[in-house]
Amino acid sequence: MLKVWIDAGHGGIQPGACSQGYKEKDLTLQIATLLGTELTRCGFTVAQTRTTDVDIPLDTRGPLANKWGADYFVSVHLNAGGGRGAETWCSIAGGKSKALAECVQAELVGLGYVDRGVKTRKGDDGRDYLAVIRQTNMPAVLAEVGFIDSTEDMARFDASKAAQAIARGICKHTGVAYKQAVTVPTFTAPEITGLTLDTPNGKDLAAGEKYTVLARCQEKPAVTTVGRDVIAVSEPRLDPKGRGWLIDVQGLPPEPVVRHGHITVTADGVTQQCNFNVI
Ligand SMILES: [Zn+2]
Structure with a gap:
């Protein structure tokens, strides 16, 4: 050697x-x-x-x-x-x-x-x-x-x-063969796991309760919220397990009328949505 x-x-x-x-x-x-x-x-x-x-x-x-x-x-x-x-x-x-x-x-x-x-x-x-x-x-x-x-x-x-x-x-x-590093698998489209997408089958979230959404994507996702301020959303952070990005969602005290919110996540040119029932 x-x-x-x-x-x-x-x-x-x-x-x-x-x-x-x-x-x-x-x-x-x-x-x-x-x-x-x-x-x-x-x-x-x-x-x-x-x-x-x-x-x-x-x-x-x-x-x-x-x-x-x-x-x-x-x-x-x-x-x-x-x-x-x-x-x-x-x-x-x-x-x-x-x-x-x-x-x-x-x-x-x-x-x-x-x-x-x-x-x-x-x-x-x-x-x-x-x-x-x-x-x-x-x-x-x-x-x-x-x-x-x-x-x-x-x-x-x-x-x-x-x-x-x-x-x-x-x-x-x-005269030794050059070995390339094993490349990390790449994700081209976000895949949001751990949630169903539409109410009434959306994730139930009590006021103050936190839920973490995993966005499987390469680039940092852009997140917007819709549905009046019934949820608070964190800045996306890198998943320590390397699967993509984590986004924390927290239920806020619900307003009298609007009882659900959703986040829209855009990354790598693809947009997806997660829905929450705030109960
Ligand atoms: Zn020098």
Whole structure:
């Protein structure tokens, strides 16, 4: 089983580049965390430089991966400085580092980023300039997932998609089949359960009594009430069981004449109605 070390850039008192209200350290951690999930699902063994907002000194990152015996090292950053697009850094020695960088870069470009290419930089001592690439003794790459100071790049930024792209790149390079996450079933039309729809078969609700309507739908439903103020209706909230949205309905002291109310729920382009008898 291949071992991949994931290195979320910066952290703690080292925010990295900050722009447009974003801090690089937060975005790199988001991507790194999701990348860990992606790679684990695909069968890799994963370790991370950090899983929280802490400062891990730059010079300890490579040695930690060396000690763990990583087969690959992947560092995640965002760029800054007025450009736009994605680039991936690799070792001046080329080899698997370059081959992996090319796979990762191709996937990032596939997300729509401008292709700034695969890059290397030699330091004054003739070795790799980037510490995490210089200090690791396994193939290492550093991906710059767009520019944090580019409105265009940040409009495109999606930590989940970035993690998927980097994972696909690693899979492609290593010949491991990329496994997509199992998609959550989607509901296209609201289905209101737990109620019959028409009086006199509607739900009986005493004044003060609460009833919860489940709306099975993806988007937050819009709810309107009709029938004079015999019921009070809450804002729809996400069902913790993931079935859709919950809407609380409470019976109010009935007026002399109107003894029923209904709610009209619209979501995903479909409208349905629930009736209540307020008794
Ligand atoms: Zn950085």
